[in-house]
Amino acid sequence: MTDLFVPLDDRPAYRQIANLIEQRIVGRSLRTGDALPSESDLARQFGVNRSTVREAIRELEVHGLLGRGRGEKRLRVTRPEPRRVSSGVSRALALHDVTFLELWEAMMALEPAAAEYAAARRNAAQLRDLTRAGARFKRAAADTDAAVAAVVDFFTAVAAASGNQVLALSQAPLNLLLAPALTRIVDRVPQARSRIAEAQGKITAAIKLRKSEQARIWMEKHIRDFKRGHELELLKGER
Amino acid sequence: MTDLFVPLDDRPAYRQIANLIEQRIVGRSLRTGDALPSESDLARQFGVNRSTVREAIRELEVHGLLGRGRGEKRLRVTRPEPRRVSSGVSRALALHDVTFLELWEAMMALEPAAAEYAAARRNAAQLRDLTRAGARFKRAAADTDAAVAAVVDFFTAVAAASGNQVLALSQAPLNLLLAPALTRIVDRVPQARSRIAEAQGKITAAIKLRKSEQARIWMEKHIRDFKRGHELELLKGER
DNA sequence: CGTGGCAGAATTGTCGGACAGTCCGATTAT
DNA sequence: ATAATCGGACTGTCCGACAATTCTGCCACG
Numbered sequence: 001m002t003d004l005f006v007p008l009d010d011r012p013a014y015r016q017i018a019n020l021i022e023q024r025i026v027g028r029s030l031r032t033g034d035a036l037p038s039e040s041d042l043a044r045q046f047g048v049n050r051s052t053v054r055e056a057i058r059e060l061e062v063h064g065l066l067g068r069g070r071g072e073k074r075l076r077v078t079r080p081e082p083r084r085v086s087s088g089v090s091r092a093l094a095l096h097d098v099t100f101l102e103l104w105e106a107m108m109a110l111e112p113a114a115a116e117y118a119a120a121r122r123n124a125a126q127l128r129d130l131t132r133a134g135a136r137f138k139r140a141a142a143d144t145d146a147a148v149a150a151v152v153d154f155f156t157a158v159a160a161a162s163g164n165q166v167l168a169l170s171q172a173p174l175n176l177l178l179a180p181a182l183t184r185i186v187d188r189v190p191q192a193r194s195r196i197a198e199a200q201g202k203i204t205a206a207i208k209l210r211k212s213e214q215a216r217i218w219m220e221k222h223i224r225d226f227k228r229g230h231e232l233e234l235l236k237g238e239r
Numbered sequence: 240m241t242d243l244f245v246p247l248d249d250r251p252a253y254r255q256i257a258n259l260i261e262q263r264i265v266g267r268s269l270r271t272g273d274a275l276p277s278e279s280d281l282a283r284q285f286g287v288n289r290s291t292v293r294e295a296i297r298e299l300e301v302h303g304l305l306g307r308g309r310g311e312k313r314l315r316v317t318r319p320e321p322r323r324v325s326s327g328v329s330r331a332l333a334l335h336d337v338t339f340l341e342l343w344e345a346m347m348a349l350e351p352a353a354a355e356y357a358a359a360r361r362n363a364a365q366l367r368d369l370t371r372a373g374a375r376f377k378r379a380a381a382d383t384d385a386a387v388a389a390v391v392d393f394f395t396a397v398a399a400a401s402g403n404q405v406l407a408l409s410q411a412p413l414n415l416l417l418a419p420a421l422t423r424i425v426d427r428v429p430q431a432r433s434r435i436a437e438a439q440g441k442i443t444a445a446i447k448l449r450k451s452e453q454a455r456i457w458m459e460k461h462i463r464d465f466k467r468g469h470e471l472e473l474l475k476g477e478r
Numbered sequence: 479c480g481t482g483g484c485a486g487a488a489t490t491g492t493c494g495g496a497c498a499g500t501c502c503g504a505t506t507a508t
Numbered sequence: 509a510t511a512a513t514c515g516g517a518c519t520g521t522c523c524g525a526c527a528a529t530t531c532t533g534c535c536a537c538g
Binding site for chain 1: 318328341
């Protein structure tokens, strides 16, 4: 059933080296914050050229496992930031031509859950971020881009308040995909702004009062509105 | 309020070049399947050294935007495979020390939704993959690793059958995180195997008969069982 | 006409070395 | 103690080179 021979992989040295370093990191023998040895040093240790080490390092840097603070020369072991990894996911999804419906269904699964947990577990600072994002949306009356950014921040704040990193990281890429579609909706559907503002208000209130079920329900209504808005926008676009 | 000056970013050339090429790809002026110009050619076009181009290329290769078929020399534009990107996400989550509860809550949000849509939209081939994964789980009586792999495949098959790429890609990283926890559960909780097999059977049947609500409900029960199994396993582990 | 084989060109992976710019740490001056 | 200075270390980039492998066009052959 299984093949007798597997394609032999003499993977290039830079990939092998990247894997070796990665193992040290995920195995925690290189701990977060540790400075990596210099490139020349690594080249000596691995017995390869510095150019080869550099290509390996690029790989880990992209993964977010290595990084350096602004204006810092030496690389240090870092934990991948949610922003970095989620932007990769959303780009992948964009290249796969996901439809609005697919995006919407995923949001419909994740966001109400996040809202529910947020109501149960939010702390004062998270609540403040939430109200702040809501206020920023209301203030962005004319500026569509600012309004869309505020909506994204609102979702991000809810996810953060949920106290669940997995939910937050799963939800983050959706925001980036939502932005362009939402821009068109806000631009073309007049009632969108007021409906969003109202939903955000209700959700924030529920989270503030720790009413999980209310938070979930209003988030569901909020997301459902997006679908309606998208359909309206499509009609106007085709005119 | 805002700073008068922002830190100027003289991003290294290899990063700028990576961005330029990436823009060509996401902007579709380099289309999927196209062969990339040779490294020397790119170096000439950008007016930099080949080493610099190589570092830029590594970056895009990691993102899955560039790749090459087995035994192929020249790079071609590819669409990022779900496996690649989701493994990145799960590694990020692992490094952030997510708890089982966080993972479980996210699964509880995503998997029932995926099951529901799968029942509504699955085709024959997807149903076959589903039953096959279920059969493979039953067959893996002794082999824990094989059983866990079968469970992962089952979830993957459900997500694929949902016909929603966003759900599928959001759910994939969770599988990789689930595996180690599930291994311990299956090893230590005797009744786990039979309960999983039963749940998989019910879910598969519901998806086969296109009963969305049934599929969702049974998937919820299935996931809930994981939490109970995890708690039992913890008790045994502390003994 | 299709097919296989072959030589040469092209391309990648890796190497060694080099150099300017900048960051860091230690030393010295105020 | 704080500030200025200086040398070393390190990164970003470049140049040139070479072996191994793949690609390509061409030719002979069935």
